[in-house]
Amino acid sequence: MTIIFYIAKKIIILVVVLLVTLLLTIFLLGSTIDKIMLDNIRIQVINSFASSISENQRLNQFDNMSQRQEFLDQQMDIQIKSLGLDEPWYSPKKIMNTLFQILILNLGNSRFFTTYDGSSSVNDLIQERLPNTILLFTTSSLTIVLLGIVIGSYLARKEGKLTDKFIAGLASVSLSIPPWWFSMIMIVLFSFFLQIFPARSTPVIPPDSPGYVVSLLYHMALPFITIVLIGFASSIYYVKYIVLRIIQEDYIKTLGVIGIPSRKILLKHALKNASPQLTTMLGIGIISTLGGSILIEEIFDWPGMGNLFYNAIIQNDSPLIIGLVYFFTLLYLTTRLVLDLALSVLDPRIRTGDY
Numbered sequence: 001m002t003i004i005f006y007i008a009k010k011i012i013i014l015v016v017v018l019l020v021t022l023l024l025t026i027f028l029l030g031s032t033i034d035k036i037m038l039d040n041i042r043i044q045v046i047n048s049f050a051s052s053i054s055e056n057q058r059l060n061q062f063d064n065m066s067q068r069q070e071f072l073d074q075q076m077d078i079q080i081k082s083l084g085l086d087e088p089w090y091s092p093k094k095i096m097n098t099l100f101q102i103l104i105l106n107l108g109n110s111r112f113f114t115t116y117d118g119s120s121s122v123n124d125l126i127q128e129r130l131p132n133t134i135l136l137f138t139t140s141s142l143t144i145v146l147l148g149i150v151i152g153s154y155l156a157r158k159e160g161k162l163t164d165k166f167i168a169g170l171a172s173v174s175l176s177i178p179p180w181w182f183s184m185i186m187i188v189l190f191s192f193f194l195q196i197f198p199a200r201s202t203p204v205i206p207p208d209s210p211g212y213v214v215s216l217l218y219h220m221a222l223p224f225i226t227i228v229l230i231g232f233a234s235s236i237y238y239v240k241y242i243v244l245r246i247i248q249e250d251y252i253k254t255l256g257v258i259g260i261p262s263r264k265i266l267l268k269h270a271l272k273n274a275s276p277q278l279t280t281m282l283g284i285g286i287i288s289t290l291g292g293s294i295l296i297e298e299i300f301d302w303p304g305m306g307n308l309f310y311n312a313i314i315q316n317d318s319p320l321i322i323g324l325v326y327f328f329t330l331l332y333l334t335t336r337l338v339l340d341l342a343l344s345v346l347d348p349r350i351r352t353g354d355y
Contacts, residue, residue, distance in 0.1 A: 010340045014333045021329045022102055025322060026095065035318075042076060080320030102326055107319040113308065116206050122323040125308065126308070128207075133293055133304035135170055140227040144235045145281060147228070152239025153266055156247060167240075170233035179230050183299045186226045197222040201300040224301040235281065242277045246270045276343055 074133060076126040110149040115128045155167060193197035201223055203215040218307070246252060247270050255265050271278075293306030301307065 006344055007341065010337060014337055018329060018333055019099070022099055022326060023095070024326055025102070026098055057283060082132060091344075093174070094339070102322065105323055107323045110312075110320045111317045112315045113312070113317065115318060116208075122319050125320065126305065126327055129303060129305045129308050132216070132302065133297070133306060136223060136297075136302060136304060137227070137293060140224050140231075143224075143228050144231040145278070146231045148235030148239040148281070149271070151234040153243050153271065155241040156242045156270075157238065157266075167233060167236050171237040174230055174233045177230075179226075180295050180299055182230060183223075183226050186222060186229075190222055201302040212252060220302070221300050226297065226300075238281055239274075239278065242274045242281075243270055245301060246273050279339065279342050283335060283342075 029130040048222050105123050105126070107122040110122055111120075112126055114120045115124050115126055117124075119125075124310075151167070153162060155161075169237070187199050190197045198219055203212060203214055203219050205212055209215075243266070247266070252265060252270060293304060296302070297304045297306035298310040305327070308320070309324045309328070312324060
């Protein structure tokens, strides 16, 4: 199987997973999605009517308000029938139209939340919060992997030493401590006792202020440090065993016998051959941190999608919940696709079809 078929297969699988997730969302929410679609149709009909004619024409076109309302109801009925919303839940036409509306994020407005500009659109809310989530969890994942590569490669040559045992203990502790508990300990320590970082990670100034970026990075420091401390030890331990397994291969030992320095062997040969596994670790790290973003962002009050998702669930904001479920799924699948594309470049077995 060539690399083209490999990539095509991965894309097809991811698309199928996305569609199945959305279909499950439709079936589970049922009448809730119908209500959202009806509200959207009502808003579209009113806006279309208002923009199509002038104020004087609107006043003169109907003898009274009941005629105007009857006209709007007729237009709504036309839209409802065209989308199949008057049909049973299992109607293919209704399912496909509802699926299309979710795919294009045509979910109307949030019931309780607005952006800094005052917009309640689900699209605007997600677009405002998405960069913050990507900023925090991508940088922390990259830092964890970088620390893992540097320190893990060093420990691979120190097998059984005191430093190696210490890192192994840290990895066990970090995997056993609940992230939400450790996050609260970090807030108590650095925000209340040492008073180095703010307890709330949401900047107090609006995004259009000149110093907003600096304030955002400062407020991001504590959740960033917390995520890195939670994950770096296990990352180091994982990289150590990847590199250790590779440097014990015969071809690596042969390089040492012929006189090539150990540092050059490690950097040029061992890490190069470990790149597919390290790339997999990076992708898993980003995916796992995104999965835990709801609790982490809520605890630190970081202005990202996880925080928004938590509050939307608490407030039962159905349009926002549906939009965030779709977008988190899309973000997860996109990360997986990028990971697969990177592996197809780094792993020669995929290019030759020998995987």
